[in-house]
Amino acid sequence: MHAIHLENVTKLYRVGAVETRALDGVTIDFEAGEFTALVGPSGSGKTTLLQLIGCLDRPNDGAVLLNGADVGALNANRRAELRSTEIGFIFQFFALIPVLNAYENVELPLLLAGLPAKERRARVTALLEAVGLADRMQHRPDQMSGGQQQRVAIARALAPRPLMVLADEPTANLDTANGEQAMQIMQKLNRETGTAFIFATHDPRVVAYARRVVQMRDGRIVEDSANANGAGG
Numbered sequence: 001m002h003a004i005h006l007e008n009v010t011k012l013y014r015v016g017a018v019e020t021r022a023l024d025g026v027t028i029d030f031e032a033g034e035f036t037a038l039v040g041p042s043g044s045g046k047t048t049l050l051q052l053i054g055c056l057d058r059p060n061d062g063a064v065l066l067n068g069a070d071v072g073a074l075n076a077n078r079r080a081e082l083r084s085t086e087i088g089f090i091f092q093f094f095a096l097i098p099v100l101n102a103y104e105n106v107e108l109p110l111l112l113a114g115l116p117a118k119e120r121r122a123r124v125t126a127l128l129e130a131v132g133l134a135d136r137m138q139h140r141p142d143q144m145s146g147g148q149q150q151r152v153a154i155a156r157a158l159a160p161r162p163l164m165v166l167a168d169e170p171t172a173n174l175d176t177a178n179g180e181q182a183m184q185i186m187q188k189l190n191r192e193t194g195t196a197f198i199f200a201t202h203d204p205r206v207v208a209y210a211r212r213v214v215q216m217r218d219g220r221i222v223e224d225s226a227n228a229n230g231a232g233g
Helices: 046-053 076-085 102-113 117-130 146-158 176-193 204-209
Strands: 004-015 018-030 035-039 061-066 087-090 164-168 196-201 212-217 220-226
Touching: 004 046, 018 046, 018 061, 018 220, 035 046, 035 176, 035 204, 046 061, 046 164, 046 196, 076 087, 076 102, 087 146, 102 117, 102 146, 117 146, 117 176, 146 164, 146 176, 176 196, 176 204, 196 204
Parallel strands: 035 196, 035 212, 087 164, 164 196
Antiparallel strands: 004 018, 004 061, 212 220
């Protein structure tokens, strides 16, 4: 059984009388432990695909299966539960809570999940050490650089020990050095934890690290191949 299976998925958006086919009959599988880049021009369907995998939206047709469960058939509460336990998210603009420090931002999903304080402390401390921020735990987002904020976001995404992490343009607001560092950290954590990472990106730096590259155009998959030259190894 595949970790994620999309079967003939179509997603339509309507604005007034205008209908846009964001995904058009997409069938694809993702396995545990992947390090995959979704690439293609703006409007190709990359972000829509991430939203459906991440239980943020439902398809108009076809099925999205997470560990064999049809997420489109689940109610809103169950989909929210899956988002909080099985799916981690990393965003282009970091999406940290400004009034919380790094430790508290990473701890938040564990608090919401009801984990005991001792386990929360162990996980948060280990993750912030893993992303190189052991000395920044008490810093708020406005006291950190963009690269440091994105590393906090990586740690937060991994805190619930999800099946996979979905990252939408994770390096778009980072300079070259910080973008490379973020990718190296995610590559290392992917190998150590077995958590899959799926990136939607225009950034060749991200594609260079991917072990699998999925090319999209006009809501369809036009190529799906192993990246023999990927730094993901």
